[in-house]
Amino acid sequence: MLTLTASSVPDGDRLSPVDHLDAIHDAFSYGGVRDTLRNTLEYHLGLDSDDWGYWLQAEPHGMGSAADDGERTGMNACYTHLHVGVYFDAAATSLDLRSVGSEFERVIDKHVAECDSAGVGGHDYTSVDDYLADDTGCISLNADVQNLGSYLAAYMGGYTEELLDKPIEYLAWGALYWSAARRRTSRSQTVNQAICADRCEQRAENEETGQVDPHGERIRWDDGHGADVVCSCCGSPWTIDQDRLDGPPEPETALDDDLRWAAGATAPPPNPEPDRSLAERWPSADSAWSYGESPRKALIRERVQGYLDVHGQDVSLPSILAHLNIDPSYKEFVGEVLNGTEQPESESIDRRRREPQFGYELKAIVDADGNEHQPGGGGVDMVQLELPVAYIIENTRLANDLAQGEIFRNGRTGVATHDPETIARGFVNNGITDPDVADRLLIVDDYHVSNPDMDRDEPRPCMLPLDER
Template identity: 35%
Template sequence: MSQEASQPAGGSRLTNGTNSVTPTEAGNLPESTHELPTPSERAAEFDRTFPNRSSLPLTRRHGRRLRRSLVEVEYITRTTDTVSPMEDSQSVNEVRRIDPLTWGAAVEDLLESHERMRNTTLNFKHDDGTEWSRPSENRWTEGYQKRYFAQMKGWLRELTGGTRPSGGETEPSYANPTICLITRSASSTPDGDRLAPTDHDAALADSWSDVYHTLRNVMRSLGFELGEDWQYDRRQEPHTGKRGSHGTNTCYGHEHIVLVVDGSITPGALRKVVEKHVDACEPAGPDAHDLDVPNWDANPDAVGTVECFDPDDVEDIAAYVASYCSIQPTDLLERSTEYQAWAAVKHATNTRTISRSVAAKHAAKADRCRQRAEDPKTEQEHDHGGEVVKAADGAHHHVECAECGSAHDIPQETLSRARLDADKGHDGDLPPRGGHAEIDDQEEDDQSRQEELRERWPSADSAATFGESLKRTRVRSHIRRILEHEPSITAPRLAGRIGEPPDLVEDLLEEERRGTDPDEVVGFENPSEPSWNLTSVEVNGEEHTVACDGGGPEMICVRKPWEKIRRETKLGREDADRTKWRCGKCNFATYDPDTMAGHLVECLNCWRHLDLEIIDDVLLVDRPPRS
């Protein structure tokens, strides 16, 4: 019997308990050595356990971007008209419609892709002739999970104090730290009908901008400045049906936000943040986010949406947070069926699962720097901040550690107070700034990927980008800085301002607003100095040459124009199914709004371009709504 057959209906319920993993599981298990299940076995398990979810289309929205492997394209053959009798007419194939495949197909596609990745070796060659190979890896591998958990531990250790694995003691950056855990969720059945999985995921992601601005304003009103007094780490995970959701949202995703605040704060102070989420995310319900509880601080046991506590009250704060966020050092093929189903949605849309404030990334890098300084094998000469250099142009701090490039705990006052690398060639004093570096949270830390490369290739003369090309990374970083201040800026205006090709800017702007994950791609761009180059890829022992030009997976927009017409014209009003509609172009009439939407697509030949104003003009009411 499938789980779906026995799951009661209900609203979205939060899952912020701590039994995703136990503290002993998070980041402390050895790499798997036993044989893993096959992709077909795990895909069949999803089909068998959740048949109704498995058969859902990935989206019902016109224009949703999905991987090329997860859409079905229908073509129509058209014959071109001739200009003169001497010319022959030609037949051309045009795209008629692009339909999404099912959630079950996405699970199978993800697992098969993951299996190919596990059997892939990347071969590199240095300009000096040295060759080197390493196994391929992605965000779903246990190694990636371990590194992310280690980074989270380092981040928390830098802000709240603790003992490093290398033996040193970390003095806390925050004098009076408080940990806050916030859950953002959304119902998968807001109106009784189950949402397509990528539509649900997009609704949750699209509301983050409003939630972030509210969070920043609330914290500022309490006297806390981002980077100086608080940092965050966001992590998405699936509902598993084990904690409070009663199975309604099983396999769908939700998000945990981990805040570290230097000062005292209560759940009630963050209520406005949750209210903004419910307001901005249409499928999110107020009761499911405890907004039916009038006073959160007076009724803490009735609130699960926000939890605030002193780090000293938890024996292993990093393990507690890891369990809250479902971080497990386990290969994707061994994850739960619910996790694989949720991961397939992120794979289908190529969107991020993790996002951190840049200050949090800098803190994690500082912890790693301190550990390397204490380990004689690394031959690192200086401790974190022992030698500093000027930051690169465009950075949101002035001085950074010469060893790791992090600005965490690096005083930002003047050059006279810092030992600078003479090779930088900079003179003069920096503008006065105090305390920690003020770092823009919306700018991704572009050095993090290079830092990862330095760890993998310590003998490299320079780091190449493991991900998208360096040019795209540079332009993306510039776009993110502008979006922080002008979130609604248009692509043409943005391209003109930064002086980059409009097509590139439009593509990256759309990716940023969707939250696309650039780590999904593998690419190298050669700097002028000696570097490592990806020369070939071996898949199951068969070698393939590669083009090192960056880029990402091919994404295609779903083309279902009748759905958009049905939703965003007069056909979307409440009495549409009681109204007789007539097409003003051909006089076709019907009471069925779905039939009329399909007719308008054919009659107006608007498969490729939709002008909703023209469609609304053609769409006429033949008879008013029946009572």
């Protein structure tokens, strides 16, 4: 169990609770503590990705007693800390459990480095001699956990009151997460798969659900991301031996032949030749570009090559993945970069500007009446769009800026406002889209003209109708 927190008064300045929780959660995001946690487990402890998982849960600082104001948290009420429950197979690592605790120190160090308001004082693990025996620090180990969900529910779900019976600090803290659109909990894919499998097992035990097969009894091949062999009932690969299926099922060739016959094709289309140019692979395109690899891969290639320029070529694949916090899904690509594979060359074609095939080019089309029409390009004809509200504003006195004491009035509805768009929209909603008609119905009231204390004794000419100027 890792506990991550931050100071509410870094450098003596009070942080708002929202800024405080944003700083803690942002530090855990990709490129931060989460990647360091993954690298610690997979590269330093040698675990496979399906041998571990995490459950992150945000909690408010201790609420004390709802009935005793003397036990409240004071100035730190409504502030956040994170519990990160890391569930892993201890038998899958070569280290003893006591040595494992010190490996998680780099995760705490990463949080202190990434979160500006986090300090060493709140994450001091140096005073802990045995992470198995001491569960009060920012790192603690429990070797007896068999069920992650039950353990975390007991560890972090200690509030049993009804919602409105909870301390007011807890309600305010929950309102902060709601207003900031923050999730108070997140889980790794492995933990989500375990939860899905557990739910599948419970459905099989409940006669009312109609599911008779327990989790993993029936399996199927899944071509999506992640594991290939999954439970047919819930789609989770949790605890399912991936060797139970050798590969995806063979396609129904007879059905494929029938489909090709129905489409008028006697044979399936040939696979594109990899050595053909972009123009040969896409002969119907007016223009096309091929940049070789995705922006994400280009960024990874640049980071790896920069690292090699500084540290030399004698670097192992796991080491460079760990040092650069690169997602393990890119390990094959990083291996190719380490082996010296060059970046694919970019390629482009542009057939939009080419000489006429027959020595002439269509300029215009002349109909029988002698009217000339421009040839269409096969696309959409573009015309200037006149929006009715904007059109009325631009072509009536609504386009003039109001002076002090003036106000627009709709002569039909009697609505008065300083906003020209409101008046124009009122005309349009009443079916008046002709600017001349709208201008005749437009009234400009001038309160300064009727007030002897003001300098203006007659309306401004620009605000008078055309027939009164």
